[in-house]
Amino acid sequence: MIPSFFSSIRARLLLLVLVAILPALGQSLYTEWEQRQEATAEARARVLRIARRLSLTENAFIDGAHHLLLGLAELPEVRRHDSSACSARFSRLHKELPAYTSLIATKPNGDLFCSSIPYAGPLNFADRLWFQKVVETRAFSTGEYVIGRITGKPVLLMAYPVLDKAGQVRAVVGASLDLAWFNRFGADTGLSPKSNFIVFDTTGLVLGYYPEPEKWAGKSVRTTPLYRTISPDKDGGIAEMAGPDGISRIYASASVGKTGGAIDAYVAVGIPAEELFGEVHSVFTRNLALVLIIALVAFAATWFTGELSIRRPVSQVVSAAKELAAGNFKYRASVDRVQGELGQLGHTFNEMAESLERQIAEREQAKEKILKGLQRIEALREIDRAITSTLDLRGVLALLLEKIDFALPYSAAAIMLWNKEHRFLEPVACRNIDENEWKKRFSRGPTLALTVLETKAPVVVRNLQTDPRTRDPGFARQQGIVSFLGIPLVVKDEAIGVLAFYTREEHEFTDDEVEFLSALANQAAIAVHNAQLYEETLRRGAELKETHEHLVALHGVTVAASQSLDLDAVLQEIIKQITDIFKFDATRIFLFNNDKSELRLRASYERVPEYFDSVRSVLAGQGTVGRVAETGEPLILDDIQSSPLYQETSLTKVMQRAGYHFFAALPIKAKLRTVGSLICMGENPRNLNPGEHQLLMSMTGQIGIAVENASLFEETLERAKELQQKTLELEKAITVKDEFLSVMSHELRTPLNVVMGYAGMLKDRMLGETNHEQERALEKILSQSKDQLGMINNILQTTQIEAGAEKIEVHEMALTQLLEGLKSDYELSLSKDLGLIWDYPSGLPLMQTDGGKLKQILQNLINNAIKFTHKGHVAISVRHDLASETVEFRVEDTGVGIPADMIIGIFEKFRQVDSSETRLYGGVGMGLYIVKRFTEMLGGKIEVESEVGKGSTFTVRIPLAFE
Numbered sequence: 001m002i003p004s005f006f007s008s009i010r011a012r013l014l015l016l017v018l019v020a021i022l023p024a025l026g027q028s029l030y031t032e033w034e035q036r037q038e039a040t041a042e043a044r045a046r047v048l049r050i051a052r053r054l055s056l057t058e059n060a061f062i063d064g065a066h067h068l069l070l071g072l073a074e075l076p077e078v079r080r081h082d083s084s085a086c087s088a089r090f091s092r093l094h095k096e097l098p099a100y101t102s103l104i105a106t107k108p109n110g111d112l113f114c115s116s117i118p119y120a121g122p123l124n125f126a127d128r129l130w131f132q133k134v135v136e137t138r139a140f141s142t143g144e145y146v147i148g149r150i151t152g153k154p155v156l157l158m159a160y161p162v163l164d165k166a167g168q169v170r171a172v173v174g175a176s177l178d179l180a181w182f183n184r185f186g187a188d189t190g191l192s193p194k195s196n197f198i199v200f201d202t203t204g205l206v207l208g209y210y211p212e213p214e215k216w217a218g219k220s221v222r223t224t225p226l227y228r229t230i231s232p233d234k235d236g237g238i239a240e241m242a243g244p245d246g247i248s249r250i251y252a253s254a255s256v257g258k259t260g261g262a263i264d265a266y267v268a269v270g271i272p273a274e275e276l277f278g279e280v281h282s283v284f285t286r287n288l289a290l291v292l293i294i295a296l297v298a299f300a301a302t303w304f305t306g307e308l309s310i311r312r313p314v315s316q317v318v319s320a321a322k323e324l325a326a327g328n329f330k331y332r333a334s335v336d337r338v339q340g341e342l343g344q345l346g347h348t349f350n351e352m353a354e355s356l357e358r359q360i361a362e363r364e365q366a367k368e369k370i371l372k373g374l375q376r377i378e379a380l381r382e383i384d385r386a387i388t389s390t391l392d393l394r395g396v397l398a399l400l401l402e403k404i405d406f407a408l409p410y411s412a413a414a415i416m417l418w419n420k421e422h423r424f425l426e427p428v429a430c431r432n433i434d435e436n437e438w439k440k441r442f443s444r445g446p447t448l449a450l451t452v453l454e455t456k457a458p459v460v461v462r463n464l465q466t467d468p469r470t471r472d473p474g475f476a477r478q479q480g481i482v483s484f485l486g487i488p489l490v491v492k493d494e495a496i497g498v499l500a501f502y503t504r505e506e507h508e509f510t511d512d513e514v515e516f517l518s519a520l521a522n523q524a525a526i527a528v529h530n531a532q533l534y535e536e537t538l539r540r541g542a543e544l545k546e547t548h549e550h551l552v553a554l555h556g557v558t559v560a561a562s563q564s565l566d567l568d569a570v571l572q573e574i575i576k577q578i579t580d581i582f583k584f585d586a587t588r589i590f591l592f593n594n595d596k597s598e599l600r601l602r603a604s605y606e607r608v609p610e611y612f613d614s615v616r617s618v619l620a621g622q623g624t625v626g627r628v629a630e631t632g633e634p635l636i637l638d639d640i641q642s643s644p645l646y647q648e649t650s651l652t653k654v655m656q657r658a659g660y661h662f663f664a665a666l667p668i669k670a671k672l673r674t675v676g677s678l679i680c681m682g683e684n685p686r687n688l689n690p691g692e693h694q695l696l697m698s699m700t701g702q703i704g705i706a707v708e709n710a711s712l713f714e715e716t717l718e719r720a721k722e723l724q725q726k727t728l729e730l731e732k733a734i735t736v737k738d739e740f741l742s743v744m745s746h747e748l749r750t751p752l753n754v755v756m757g758y759a760g761m762l763k764d765r766m767l768g769e770t771n772h773e774q775e776r777a778l779e780k781i782l783s784q785s786k787d788q789l790g791m792i793n794n795i796l797q798t799t800q801i802e803a804g805a806e807k808i809e810v811h812e813m814a815l816t817q818l819l820e821g822l823k824s825d826y827e828l829s830l831s832k833d834l835g836l837i838w839d840y841p842s843g844l845p846l847m848q849t850d851g852g853k854l855k856q857i858l859q860n861l862i863n864n865a866i867k868f869t870h871k872g873h874v875a876i877s878v879r880h881d882l883a884s885e886t887v888e889f890r891v892e893d894t895g896v897g898i899p900a901d902m903i904i905g906i907f908e909k910f911r912q913v914d915s916s917e918t919r920l921y922g923g924v925g926m927g928l929y930i931v932k933r934f935t936e937m938l939g940g941k942i943e944v945e946s947e948v949g950k951g952s953t954f955t956v957r958i959p960l961a962f963e
Contacts, residue, residue, distance in 0.1 A: 052252075055267050057185065061099060062158065065175045066140050068097070069160035072173040078105050078114065078162055079170060086114035101151040101176040105162075106131070108169045119150045125174075134159040135169055145179065145207055145265070154179045154207065154217070182208020182267075183217075189269075196243060197269040198226070206244075207265065216244060226251060226268060243270050330357060394429070396531040400524050401431040404501075411504040412481055414438065416449050417489075417497035417528070425450050425498065433479055433502070441475050449498045452486035456495050458518060459486045460509050464502075483507040487518050489525035493852045494809070496532070499524055570706050571603035578699055579605045582692070584680045585660065586611075590618060590625050591668070591676035591707060599629055599676060611658040623651040628665040629677045634697070636664045639685040655681055662686040666700045670708030678703060752792070756785045791926070798909060798926050801933050808937055810962045813851040815844040815887065819878060822858060826866075833871035836862075840878035847887065848961040853934045860927040861891040861954050869895030869951070885960045886940070892953040898946035906944070907932040931956075938962060 072078060072093075077086035090103040094116035097103075105114035110126030112119065125131045130143020140160045148155045155176035162171040182199045187210060191197065199208035204222030209215070221227045225241045229251075238252040249270030332350045397415050404413050414430035427442040429435075448469055452459045461467045461484040464476035476482070481502040489497040499521045509517075571589050579587045586606040590599040601616045618625040627649055628635050639661045640646040646656065646663065655663060662682035667674045678700050688696065761767050763778040770778065800806050823838050847854075858876070865874040872894030879888045898906060909929045931954075935942045939959045946952035 058182075058267070061177055061181070062142065065100075065158045065177060066160070068093075068175055069140065069158065069173050072103065072105070072175075073160055073162045073171075078173060079164075081107065081113055081171065083113045087116070090114055090116035099178060099181055101148055101153050101155050101178045103173075103175050104150070105171055105173045107171060108135070113171075115150060117150060123149060125149075125172075128157070130157050130159050130174070131172060134161050134172055138163060138167070138169065145201055145205070148176050151176065179207050180213075183210055183213040185210075187211075191269070191271065192275055194247075194275060195249070195269070195271045196245070197267065198244065199265060199267045200227070201265045208267075219244075240273065247272070249273070392531065392534075396527050397429040400527070401429055404431070404520075410501045412479075412502040414500045414502070415489075415497060415524075415528075416442075416453075416500070417532075418453060418495065425453055428497075433481070437475070437478070441472055447471050448484060449486055449500060452488050452498045452500075453495045456488045456490055456493075458488070458514050460484070460514070462508060463506055480504050483509070485509045485514065485517065487514075487521040489521055489528060491525045491529040496525060496529060567707065568602060571703065574699070574703055574706065575603045575605045578678075578680070578696075582680065582696070583682075584662075585683045586655075586679075586681040588612070588679040589668070589676060589703065590629070590679065592620070592629065592674075596620060599625055602676075608658070611654060615652060615654055624649045624663070624665050625677045625679060628667050629674050632667045632669065632674045634664070634666045636666075636688065636693070638662060638687050659683065664688070664696070666696060668700050668704045668707065670704035675704055675707050752785055752788060756782060759785065795926060798929060801930070806937070808850050808962065809852070810848055810850055812846050812848055813854075815847050815878070816840070816842065818851060818855060819844075819876075822855070822862070822876075826862065834866065834869060835873045837873050837875040839875060841880075844878065844887070845880055845960060847958070849938055849958060850962070853938060854958065857931050857934050857956060858889060858891070860931045861889075861956070864927055865891050865893035865895065865952070865954075869893040872951070880960070881957075884957075886957045887960060889956045889958070890953060892951065894951040897948040897950055898944070898952055899948055900946075903944055903946060907942075 072090075075086070075089060076082075077089055086105055090105070094100065094103050101117075103116040104112060104125075106112050106125055110124045110128075110131055112123040112125065128143060128146070130141055133143070134141040138161050140158070143157045143159065145154060145156050148157070156179060157174050157176045159172050159174040161169045162173060164170045179199075182197075185197075185208075189197070191210065193211060197208075197210050198206060198216070198221065200206050200221055204220045204224075204227045206216050206219050206221060209217055221244050224244050226243060229239055229241060238250065240248060240250045242248050243251065249272050251268050251270040253266055253268040332353060401413055401415065404410070412430070412432035414433060415428050416425050417428050418424075419426045425447070427439045430438050448459055448461060448471075451469075461469065463482055464470045464484050465473050465482060467473075470476060481504060483503040483506055485501045487499050487501075488495045489499055499517075501517065575587050575589060578584065584605075585608075586604075588604040588606075589602050591602045592599055597620055599618045599620060604612070606612050620626050621630045624635060624646070635645070635649070637643045637646055640650075640656055640663045641661055647653075650656070660681045661684055662680075664678075664680040666678045666680075668676040668678055678696075680696070758767075759778050759781045762770060763775065763782065819838070819840055823836075826836055862874065862876060874894075875890075875892040877890045877892075879890075880886075881888055907928050909926065932942055935956055935958070939962055940957050942957075943955045944952060945955075
């Protein structure tokens with residue numbers, strides 16, 4: 001028990017007090033006389049100590065405010081001007097800091113956005129001297145003593161600037177020190193009612209007074225002896241004089257200072273002389289018993305002081321250590337008011353806890369970021385799998401919007417596609433928006449979506465309802481959408497549409513979100529492009545099918561016209577074919593007689609023959625039949641019941657009375673002369689499409705051929721057979737092409753992209769650490785996958801070239817920028833034995849050409865040179881030929897070279913120098929073919945020089961301006 005007690009801090013302090021008191025017991029008798037002599041000096045020193053302690057305490061408050069503001073300036077809520085979070089944080093701090101009336105933060109223009117206490121209406125502090133001073137000096141500053149605008153109390157406001165990385169003021173934080181503290185301090189000093197203390201500024205304005213603060217606070221002491229005696233050059237002095245109340249006291253004074261500069265204010269303490277000298281006189285009456293009482297008091301003071309100033313702070317640190325060990329990293333030791341080494345120990349411990357908390361938070365954030373990245377990759381995979389499961393464009397768009405709505409936290413989304421035929425951005429599909437209203441109010445003029453399409457860059461609008469760039473803010477308010485993010489759908493450097501995201505609350509899209517949604521848009525663009533290609537293929541297939549059907553029908557007519565030399569039989573068969581194909585209710589053929597004075601009915605089909613018995617011949621030039629035959633111009637009326645032209649040209653009006661609507665009269669021509677008329681009628685109104693019109697004209701021509709030259713039967717039959725064979729071959733070629741494009745787009749590219757994505761994740765250690773061998777294997781997978789994807793892209797591009805789908809997009813481009821980009825692309829991809837030499841002047845001119853195709857020409861040549869060069873170098877040189885206004889690109893390598901007999905064929909499709917199955921170099925032989933075709937499309941020429949074993953040189957010359 002005894003050893004345990006004496007091992008405590010409190011017991012050791014008591015022992016020290018006891019050791020200190022024992023000599024005092026003997027000394028007290030000796031010093032009794034000496035103390036009488038020193039009473040006066042001691043009294044004056046006591047007053048001075050009180051005054052200086054007051055001054056130092058206020059300086060400590062100011063220093064504390066400086067440190068507080070340093071901490072507030074680093075808060076994220078302050079730096080991002082988050083009013084609600086910042087005010088909540090300041091309010092919590094304010095409760096722990098009663099010495100301050102308020103904590104505030106303002107914007108650089110002085111507008112208040114954060115306060116620890118509520119305030120009414122907007123406030124601005126730009127007119128305050130403390131605000132102007134801190135903005136000007138960009139350092140901790142104190143202002144004048146003022147009445148606070150929020151609290152209405154007299155305060156001393158101290159401020160500190162919040163600077164960004166560029167050193168510019170981003171915000172100003174401030175703390176208002178409650179000047180009522182001076183009055184409380186005076187009460188806490190234990191001064192007698194006859195003593196007083198005063199705090200006043202350089203103008204003599206009283207800031208604090210004790211006793212009776214309400215009587216003197218705010219008044220001036222400028223005319224008093226106290227103000228005239230106490231000045232900066234007499235700081236720390238002591239004198240006996242009359243105070244503001246006229247009573248004579250001994251006054252001691254000191255200046256109030258602060259870190260970074262002095263505060264122009266002074267503190268003075270006055271004690272009546274009789275009070276001080278009375279204590280001196282009492283010393284002479286003390287005895288040994290008093291010394292013992294003092295000893296007991298010292299023991300008690302030591303007991304309680306040790307508890308408050310030593311044992312309790314140590315216990316706080318021990319408790320905090322235990323909480324930290326238990327995993328509570330937010331717990332802090334309460335040592336804010338502890339000074340000295342113990343305070344330093346406690347603050348150091350708190351800093352360590354904050355560091356641990358910060359490190360753990362950073363680790364959790366990194367973990368959350370990785371998980372979020374994996375979730376986004378999975379979302380991309382799900383969306384990719386969904387949109388590549390169909391080639392129907394509407395289905396692709398519907399699935400895309402459905403998956404976006406399911407996987408992403410956005411309120412609405414929309415897709416707009418570029419209509420190449422009519423040259424406008426067309427609203428196609430949307431989700432969680434009134435589609436009919438959206439399409440009805442969608443503008444074809446300049447819009448945010450059109451800006452996204454034209455710039456090929458994302459556009460973010462924080463509030464559609466207030467942003468001046470919004471064409472129709474009323475629609476945004478009607479639909480309840482606020483923020484907007486538009487991302488271009490780009491395929492092969494061509495913008496095909498815009499994917500738009502909307503939120504119903506104001507939202508700031510981060511760079512991370514924009515990057516992720518751009519990746520999603522890239523996937524969507526490929527799927528949409530594939531679906532468009534598929535629809536285009538279907539459309540062309542349907543057109544080819546219709547053409548084929550028309551050709552078959554025309555072939556049937558041709559066969560009918562060629563099967564017999566009996567003209568009437570041939571014409572009757574043609575009538576039957578036309579009627580069956582077009583579903584006419586009546587079809588009639590009139591031919592001129594020998595002298596061309598009359599048109600006579602030679603063949604006919606009528607569903608109701610009795611309507612037409614009266615019309616079997618027509619004089620030349622009369623009626624619709626005679627007029628068409630005479631003029632050689634066709635007459636096609638969708639509805640004769642409402643046609644003024646029919647009323648004008650028809651003589652009998654038989655068809656109108658019979659209730660027919662559709663009427664067509666076509667001249668039958670042979671060798672540029674008209675030999676008759678073909679008449680077609682229908683009971684319902686009808687509008688022939690261009691294909692039907694062309695087919696009917698063609699059939700009429702076949703009738704003319706049959707009439708003019710029945711003897712050409714055999715030749716016509718042979719041509720029909722050839723035409724049928726070509727049609728079958730064309731259908732087969734289209735089928736093969738459709739299957740090929742489908743396989744290449746979906747069965748090869750999609751899995752390959754997934755392989756490359758996951759291999760890249762493994763290589764970047766996103767799915768865990770990898771060893772050296774695994775990294776080499778992953779690099780090989782990525783390399784081979786890129787090569788495979790390149791071969792697939794070359795094959796698809798060759799197909800587009802052959803189909804005439806490749807278009808030239810001419811724009812002004814900086815050649816130096818293109819070359820710098822290529823140079824950057826190849827910096828890390830070469831072996832140690834192979835070097836890349838770039839030789840081009842810095843002042844290359846601007847080119848008017850297709851930059852994408854020019855870049856692919858150079859990439860294919862450089863890749864080809866690297867592939868066939870194991871060691872040595874590949875040199876790329878560029879020169880501008882002023883005479884011919886061309887730019888010469890030369891790619892030279894020290895590789896294996898090309899045999900002379902093979903050079904002539906290297907630009908052909910699927911052509912390689914070594915095409916055996918055991919060849920050393922991969923590829924499908926498309927790269928140089930694409931180079932040559934693109935060069936020719938850009939109006940240029942390509943040449944090659946090579947020697948086996950020494951290398952090859954490819955020279956491309958492209959006009960400076962495409963014509």
